[in-house]
Amino acid sequence: MLIGCKILSLHPLNFIRTVEVYSEKQQIKKVLGAFKDQNFTLGMVPTMGALHKGHLALVERALQENDKVVVSIFVNPTQFDNKADLQNYPRTLEQDVALLKGVSKDRILVYAPTVEDVYEGRLQAEHFDYDGLEFEMEGRFRDGHFDGVGTIVKRLFEIVKPNNAYFGEKDFQQLQIVKKLVEKFHIPVNIVGCDIYREDSGLAMSSRNTRLKKEYLEAAPFIYKTLTAAKTYFGTKSAKEVTQWVENEFKKQELLELEYFIIADVITLKTLTEKENNKQYRAFIAVYADDIRLIDNIALN
CATH class of the missing domain: 3.30.1300.10 (Pantoate-beta-alanine ligase, C-terminal domain)
Incomplete structure (x- = not known):
């Protein structure tokens, strides 16, 4: 059990007063539905966790432009073509939540689902046609990567139903593919690309x-x-x-x-x-x- 991260099995229908962590889609959908009833605008920042200042910059931008912000934290297995990379990817939920509390204590919700909650026992990526975007650059070197990306982003959008979603330009090809996904499936969300956040040395934060x-x-x-x-x-x-x-x-x-x-x-x-x-x-x-x-x-x- 995570100490300091409140994983909710039930949800509050009143205003969120701290950074709450939801592990099941039915929980967070009910809370977000209550927010929608109050005509709150909802931003979303999809992440795989291990948050850094680059992620926080996306969250801050989302808070400027929306009433509430959902940060999803999920290491998505279907977008990894390298099993070792998947196994070694850092998982730091407690630390991530602490960082988010430093940004806002009452306007951020975290959706940190299990694989079962997202994939419902069918751990398989859908196949997507991005009009050829998927065959360039990363697509040449990471087999099936963008099918995995499309699968998780589409499902997250279906669960959260954000008004706006924020992605960093470090993964510029991913950003373009998400825009194409939204266009093709007529998903009612505005995709916002944000500048690359860099270390003082110039290294892109990752x-x-x-x-x-x-x-x-x-x-x-x-x-x-x-x-x-x-x-x-x-x-x-x-x-x-x-x-x-x-x-x-x-x-x-x-x-x-x-x-x-x-x-x-x-x-x-x-x-x-x-x-x-x-x-x-x-x-x-x-x-x-x-x-x-x-x-x-x-x-x-």
Whole structure:
């Protein structure tokens, strides 16, 4: 049993006076239904827990724009193609709730379900067609990942029924896929993309950063340093030249292994072959620091 985290088997129908943690969808649906009856606007921040300042920035944005905010904390097994990554993913619910209490004591609800509560005994991802977005970048390297993402996001939206949902741009491809999911299934929720929250070193904040050994944590800021340089070079060089430069820079790094660096159209996510003046592009990168996989991206124009 978690000490300090109140997992509710019953629910209060009055105003939430602290950060309550709901483990069953029927519990939280009843509470949220009461809020809807009072015409409260509802924001949602879907997470897998191990919260950091980047997550809290999303929650703060959601609180600015909604009356109540649901933070879901669920390590979703169907979006992991690597069993070791799933097993090693940090689970820190008590600490997460403490952090959320520091943001707001009376406007946040936590939905921290079990696998059974979400999947009801059928631990299987649905198959989704995202008009090709799923085959680019992460889709090339993580088999079935976006089917798992779509499955859990769709189910969370069905349970919570938020007015607005907030996602960080660190997972930019995921953000675009969630927007496509909402469009295709006509889900009445506004998807809000939020800026990447970075460490002072420039490293994009991630729950995986906590697992980095000291020497890899010190080396990892090279990722963002390289992205910012690539953005500068993109102004005068071709996408192919910039990509080759990045690949050569990582060959000099002993502790960091480049999985991919791709410059892509922000709408289609297709790899850029020739620049067009009326289109926007981003650079996307995935890097291994020891056995920890880190991703990042940057707007180029």
